[in-house]
Amino acid sequence: MKDLNKMFKPDSVAVIGASNTPGKVGYIIIDNIISGGYNGKVYPINPKGGEIQGLKAYENIKDVPEKVDLVIMSIPAAFVNESIKDCGEAGVENMVVISAGFKEIGEEGAKLEEELVALSKEYGINIIGPNSLGITDSHTPLNSSFAQMMPPKGNIAFISQSGAMMVALLDWSLTSGIGFSKVISLGNKAGVTETELMEYLAEDPETAVIICYLESISDDDNFVKAMRKTTAKKPIVVLKSGSSNAGAEAASSHTGALAGSDLAFDTAFEQSGILRVSSMAELFDIGLAFSKAPLPEGNNVAIITNAGGGGVLTVDEMERQGLELVQFDEETKEKLRKGIPEEGSVNNPIDVLGDAPVQRYKETLDIVLKDDQVDSLIIMVCPTASADPDGIAAAILEEREKFGKPILVVNMGGPTFEAANHALRSHNVPTYVFPENAVDALAAMTTYAELEHREADSCIDDLDNIDKKAVEEIFAKVKADGRDTLLGSEAYAVAEAYGIEAAPIKLATNADEASQLAADMEFPVVLKIASDKILHKSDIGGVKVGIESEEEAKATFDEIIANAKKAHPDIVPDGVEVQKMMETGQEVIVGMIKDKQFGPMIAFGMGGIYVNLIEDVSFKLANGISSQEIDEQINDTKVSELLKGYRGEAPCDIDAVKEAIKRVARLTLDFPEISELDINPIFVYENGSSALDIKIKL
Amino acid sequence: MKDLNKMFKPDSVAVIGASNTPGKVGYIIIDNIISGGYNGKVYPINPKGGEIQGLKAYENIKDVPEKVDLVIMSIPAAFVNESIKDCGEAGVENMVVISAGFKEIGEEGAKLEEELVALSKEYGINIIGPNSLGITDSHTPLNSSFAQMMPPKGNIAFISQSGAMMVALLDWSLTSGIGFSKVISLGNKAGVTETELMEYLAEDPETAVIICYLESISDDDNFVKAMRKTTAKKPIVVLKSGSSNAGAEAASSHTGALAGSDLAFDTAFEQSGILRVSSMAELFDIGLAFSKAPLPEGNNVAIITNAGGGGVLTVDEMERQGLELVQFDEETKEKLRKGIPEEGSVNNPIDVLGDAPVQRYKETLDIVLKDDQVDSLIIMVCPTASADPDGIAAAILEEREKFGKPILVVNMGGPTFEAANHALRSHNVPTYVFPENAVDALAAMTTYAELEHREADSCIDDLDNIDKKAVEEIFAKVKADGRDTLLGSEAYAVAEAYGIEAAPIKLATNADEASQLAADMEFPVVLKIASDKILHKSDIGGVKVGIESEEEAKATFDEIIANAKKAHPDIVPDGVEVQKMMETGQEVIVGMIKDKQFGPMIAFGMGGIYVNLIEDVSFKLANGISSQEIDEQINDTKVSELLKGYRGEAPCDIDAVKEAIKRVARLTLDFPEISELDINPIFVYENGSSALDIKIKL
Known part of the structure; x- marks a missing residue:
């Protein structure tokens, strides 16, 4: 695993391309670092030297009197690689390249990017970017980004392959009460990849959940094995664009990434324990739940609502998501009956009725959370005339303390719930406007919690009865013959070499051999013309089933060869294949x-x-x-x-x-x-x- | 169709149960009517008479000097029916019953509700409720509701079966810039049903789209036919809860409604042209689109974005929803190329790049909307450093004027877009935060627009070769025999009577008959023991296939009867059925x-x-x-x-x-x-x- 600690927690940061001109990228970055509250050393680098935004500027990174932990590079693309060499010589180990003008602009840029990658390897520099908007760490605190994007402090790490989408989502998140540990704009992913970042973040104590917007996966076919280990440590939620055919086409024209098929992505995510979502809203809904609530111990959910209809909608979505509705036992129901009027419901979903005062919510909460059957709770409040959202929020916070179970709150409405939502979220209770979103988030948490029990060891590493050499020989022969398709008898031999049970097929090159092979197999057998060049074998009389004796096999061999010659005088068949006829299964x-x-x-x-x-x-x-x-x-x-x-x-x-x-x-x-x-x-x-x-x- | 005009546009309103005590329902309603700006006459009714909230109160509705157009009833359930009689005698034709304590509380309430229904019929009164939160009409204006729910004026009619959910959604809608024509709380639906309201609203010039939250459908099996006519006039979007098995159970315990299966609801909605959604957010997202944008003429969509990734996500969702991505011809692309830098994309989705100034958006918009292939447009803005949301909004409004095509705007972010969203929505351009929601709304509009071409005439009203009488006779015989299951020969006769092509089956009661029937059918035939009491016919030797001659048929008859007797000595079979053996298809x-x-x-x-x-x-x-x-x-x-x-x-x-x-x-x-x-x-x-x-x- 790459050590990226100094990337996010540097003792010193240099900005190459620092500027005194407001509005310029090199100005904004310095400004963001300072106004973001960074308390390490900041070194502006500019060939003119002098002073930049009140700080002593150096003409070259090599002039800085100490080894710099992190470099932010923001100079024109043409000068970047030269500057990376300087950094390498100065012992820099971590870098974010903001500069654009690489792979994303075409061939010329791609060449520059190749050089960049080579240099990063030569000097051992971890590079995020190029074409990145920068990175932030709200705990350090460090906002080394070009965008004004120091997000609220929290424990969600957000990785984005698109800078524009990242800015959009951060702007939106300002209204949603979500907090971030780190925000990382991947850019072209030439150096540090998303999987390396995930591996690092999985060990980061300030991060509870990793959410990602991705357009491609950089890693090779080892992705699943590596990510399984990572998801065992932290939940990872991914929105991967390009799930449709047309979308994948648009994506590859957009990023130039050679995309795998979406089915393969789905499969890879699922096998590695990554939670894939299909919309941006979901990415944050689920991220919010993981960032606030403890994991449920099972998939049995209780619902408390003051509107019957809301309970029903919750159950509808639960069924779609495979969550279970707890069936309360008589004891719990009896307790519930004491506080809930008869018109309500003590069956799950529990309906405390529209006139429920805070006390009724509180008592119900207590009874339900105490029930051992209940793994998690969704509690719903409609702003009826008698509802007291703030009082209910206080009751939830109090009850939550007593039990370690996840509680997701659905405060159905807008302005009425502003204070309650703030109180709940700032005390680590996730809140949602609509029940569907809460259920989706809870389902994701439940799925993740179940990963703990997964058995993730490869079961195909130590198979017995594998004769790799035999297959190598068969393939070598096929290649030597200038073919790319195996004959049936060859495919059978491959299966046999790998212990795959198959109906024997052997190649006979003359009638006697056919008859002998048939006898060895037990009758009845099938005879089939052997040639990768003859496609419709049955149509030309090239297949005969139900051969019952050696004589018949002999005669049939000749007949089939004759038929083939008649139909395709120019093709020389490889012979005739003899296959044992199997009972139907x-x-x-x-x-x-x-x-x-x-x-x-x-x-x-x-x-x-x-x-x-x-x-x-x-x-x-x-x-x-x-x-x-x-x-x-x-x-x-x-x-x-x-x-x-x-x-x-x-x-x-x-x-x-x-x-x-x-x-x-x-x-x-x-x-x-x-x-x-x-x-x-x-x-x-x-x-x-x-x-x-x-x-x-x- | 019921004339409900005076329900929403009354010249006079009486409130039975009006009160001078703040906080009481009868107080709030009078207060809401007055502060809602209602400009007709208001008559408080209270047995004490006197003055209520500055208005002369009457002891009884019958004392009011004029015929009252609308009565709002808010007295204890026990007195409601008596009061309805008074209203009937006073000539009242429209009423909203706010009072609770009817079917929803159990048997006693159900009895009261039955009486209420009978009275409403006797006196010809349209009753909404009981157990309604009331109704509002923002154009009249009239807020005759118990909740403080006079919503912003607009052209969405909102019908809700749950009062609590309605209040919740209205509270939420305050933050979303949505406007309503009418809001109707259905309550127990004892009188006016949701379908009657839909039929009325379909003719309402102030309503562009009807959105509904429903827990049950009141109407009978004529629902599809009636609603087809209604959806031909106005789009109807329905969120029907209880789609899951557990949800349906919870719903029926909640409303006491005898629910049909969800599959049948799905089918009924689809056949009637009602758009069904599965979440509350969707209900409003789609309602918003219909309320603002014109209908698309086809399903070919163009996308303009300043973030490639957003375009890809849009395409992904479009494919899920069956919308088509326009393929621009060379002419359009050539025009686009003049304004869009090379790193962008002139292929759909058009990427104008993160640095796009307003002018580039405007020119692109103009070219795209002019293209005849384009039926609708989704335009996306990420808050990049160079993006000018307000300027882009102004450009959209200007271009929109020139072409009549629907434009849905995705302003991806929060606070940055507040002004732009307001400007767009108040000029009838729907805006969304995330592309998925815009696509879902556009897909709903496209589906609705396609309904215009549907052929909705029943094709089974005039079938020839139907012999209803024959079937009546068969069924009469089955019933007379005390059976509920038809014999194969009877079922065949039913099929024959209704012109359903079937392999002939006839019942033989003796061997000669069997042989004769077989001969009439052509050989080969099958013989089968005829009895609804013998279940595993093959196992007891009760079925013989491949009978090739009259003699064989004769002998087989006896054999089968003997086999049946041996296996079931106590059962008297109806005979043996002779069926023609058919070729496999x-x-x-x-x-x-x-x-x-x-x-x-x-x-x-x-x-x-x-x-x-x-x-x-x-x-x-x-x-x-x-x-x-x-x-x-x-x-x-x-x-x-x-x-x-x-x-x-x-x-x-x-x-x-x-x-x-x-x-x-x-x-x-x-x-x-x-x-x-x-x-x-x-x-x-x-x-x-x-x-x-x-x-x-x-």
Whole structure:
């Protein structure tokens, strides 16, 4: 992990490009550092020297009498790299490059950026940017940014790939009572990446939750493994733009980033425990909850409301989000009945009625929080004539102290709740206007809390019966033949080498061999013309099923070869493949999609000819896949119901399916040259399974 | 339609239960009416007479010297009905009952409410409530409500079934710059219903859009037909709580309403053209758009942004909502290039860059709005250092005047945009903080605009070849037999009577008859024991397929009867059914679910034994179903891809499927006694179709 401590907590900061002219970037940065209350040393750097904003200016970073912890670079792009060398020689280790004019402007800028990256490595400098708006740390305090963006102090770290979006969100957050530990504008991410920052922030005691606006992921296919460790320490919430096809296109024209598919992003986030959101409002709603409330111990929620309808809307959203409504036992209900009039409800959602005074809220709160079944509480207040928002807020704060459970408050309204919201938020109780947002935030917290129980060890690192060398040899032969597609017999051999149960297919180059192979396999068998150049094999009489004897196999070999020659006189077939005919089982598919960013992604689902229509498929990235994830992947599909024994049918061998997924994952990781792999169908039996049709393309 | 004009525009208002004691409901109402600026006559009614808040009070409504247009009733529930009689005798035609203590408190209150309904009918009084918070009309102006809720003037009509939620939303709306024409608290909906109010508001010139918070629908199964006419006049946006199972349970305990299933609500809203939303924020976001902007003429959207990332997020949400991104032609791009620097983008979403001055926004706006391809525009502003929100707002208002296209503005931020948002909204340009909300609102407007082209005539009113009498006779016989399930042969006869193509099934009561029926049908046939008491017919040897001759049919009859007797000596079978064996076709299902509220709902989808697992089903309410809706229903399923000829297969007879749906809809409407109907499978062929297994339960 990169040590970025001095990036955010420097004892000294130099601003290269510091200026005395108000309005200039180099002026604003110095001004922001000083007015932001930074109490370390500030060194303006300007070739003219003299004095800048009351501080002694140096002509070059090398002239500064001490080693500077952090440099903010704000000079034209053309001079940046030269200046980085000076910094490197002066022993600078952390830098934010504000200057624009790099990759984002095209080829020329991209060249400059390459040089910048090389220099950062040569001198060992951590660089944020270029094209960054800067960074802030409200605890240091340090506002080394170009924008007037020292945000309110708090414990949310906010990372943004877009400077404009960051400024927008900070402006908006001023109305929302949210506080930040650090705000980081990533810029072009040429040096320090978002994952490195996340790893650093996960260890930062001033940060409770990391929220990110991202347009791309810098890291390679090790992302999932690295992020799993990070999310085990801190919750990470990400808004990743470009989820649509058109959006991804617009995003890549915008940032020039080679984007992976959105499905792969979804899968990568989910497997790494990152919470992905789809709107900006959600990013902050969820960030707010994590920043204020403790984590729930389970997904059982109680609701207290003074408007029945609000309770119902809450329950509606809870069901969409998979949260459970606590069913109170008679004891709790009995206690509740003492304080709540008969027209109300002592069933969850508890309706304390529109005329509820503070005392009724308080007593109800106490009873509900005491109930061991209750993991978290949503409390809702409508501004009825009798409602006392401030009194209820005080009651919530008092009761909250007694129990460690998360309480999310929905104060449904505007001006009436201004004081109450302020009181609650400043004492670490998150508040929302609408119940849906509170539920979404609580659902995110619950999901995160459950990550604690995840089993995240890779289950494919130590598989037995793997013969990597055999596969290397097969692939070498295919390449030597100038082909990119494996013959069925070759694909079978690959499966065999990796312990994937499959119906045997062997290649016969003459009739006797065909007959011998068939005899070795047990009858009946199928004979099939072997050639990657003949596509519609059945149509030309190239496939014969149900061969029952050695003689028949012999004769059929000749017949198939003849048929092929007649249809394609110019093609020399590789021979005829003999495949054992298997008993029919439940059809599933196991396949692989190669993602540009995250590497092989394994697909599992219902097999058969209508795979693409039914779309009953679930995906996981192969790298680091855990046993629990494979179970989830199988259970996410409808075909899993059939495998488990649908409506009294005998269950199929799900362990065999799992084994096939594991081994396909291992195979596609071991051989990055595999560009496509599809096994459809695999027949799954009560015991074991058998891959029928294996397609592998290099 | 009820004439509710004097409810909202009365020349005189009487308040029964008027009071001189501040804080009392009867005081607040008089106070609200006067301070709300009402300029008609106000008559306080109080048994003590005298003077109330400076106005002459009358002891009884009958003492008022003129006929009063509107009565606000606010006396204890026990006295309400007596007072309604007085009002009726005094010629009152419109009334709002504020008093609580009716259905919502239980049995005793429900009895009072029944009397209230009877009286309202007897005297011809339109009653809103009881248990209403009152109504307001900001144009009259009249605030006859109990809550301090005279909202800002505008053109949104807001109907709410929950008083508390209404107060909450109005409080919140104070911060959002939304204006209302009328606000109506429905209360218990004993008299005037929400649909009657919608019908009235659809004709109200002061109302542009109707938004509703509802917990139940009062109207019967004619809802769809009635609402189609209403939505043709005005957009209606509904938040209906209780969409989840647990939520529906909580809702019915809350309001005592007998709720239909949420699926049926969804279907009813969709078929009637009502826009359903799932959150309160959405209700107002969409209401705002309709209240300010003209309707788009199509779904092609242009985006202008000064932050690339914001554009991408907009496109992401557009794809989720089915909106199209305009592809500009070279001419438009050429024009755009003149004003936008190279680092920006002249492709949609147009990126004018963070440093865009007002003039660049203005020129871009002009070019884009002129483009005929563009139906609507989303314009986004991030508060970058160079952004001038007020200047951009002025430019938008100027350009907007020249073209009649809807423009939705996303001002991403908080305090920076306060003035700009105010300027835009007060000149009828809707503004949003986040792009997702603007897109959702625009999508709703686009969907509504498309309703204009919907074909809403019922296509099942004049079907030929319907023999209703035959079905009546079959049902009469089933009932007379004391059964509730039809035999296969009876179900076939029902299908035949309604022109539903089916594989013939006839009942044979002896072997000769079986042989004769089989011969009439063409061989091969199936023989099946006929009894609604024998469930697992195959297991006891009660089914024999592939019967090829008269002799075989004869012998099989006896064999089946013998098998049945052996297995169930105590059951007397109805005979043996003879069914023609049909060629296999594409399997579909047509079924009916009876909704408590909306009547028969027709299901269509992929057929076969895994129907419940695959869940490829689409639903429409039968009542008033249009030809276009059946097309949509079929196209909504995956099996429609198979019917159209998947991957080069021959297409099936979709018209035959459509005909089956029509006739099942007609049948289930004509015979409300049908409680369950399932045809699974129907085989669909290249020409025609055939229902194989028809289950009908009464």
